[in-house]
Amino acid sequence: MTLLKRDSWYVISGQTKPVIICPLCGKDNLGDPAPHGVRLDGMIYNSVICENPKCTFHDFVTLEGWDRGEILHRSMASSASAGDGE
Numbered sequence: 001m002t003l004l005k006r007d008s009w010y011v012i013s014g015q016t017k018p019v020i021i022c023p024l025c026g027k028d029n030l031g032d033p034a035p036h037g038v039r040l041d042g043m044i045y046n047s048v049i050c051e052n053p054k055c056t057f058h059d060f061v062t063l064e065g066w067d068r069g070e071i072l073h074r075s076m077a078s079s080a081s082a083g084d085g086e
């Protein structure tokens with residue numbers, strides 16, 4: 001588990017998901033190819049793998065100071081909206 005300080009993550013205007021600055025190599029992980037979600041307490045699930053192919057960072061990450069509420073995992077979000085109906 002890695003706790004990312006408030007200055008090691010940010011959210012781009014108009015986006016909901018955070019950009020994570022890798023604690024090992026310093027790369028901004030912008031793409032988020034995996035369907036990550038964020039819990040109320042800032043824990044990201046599933047685990048985060050750095051986009052830098054030369055970097056070995058792979059860990060569960062909690063965002064210090066996360067105050068943007070819960071972001072559902074993509075697959076959970078789609079099933080939830082399907083259940084809510086029209």
Ligand SMILES: [Zn+2]
Binds near residue numbers: 027
């Ligand atoms: Zn990295």
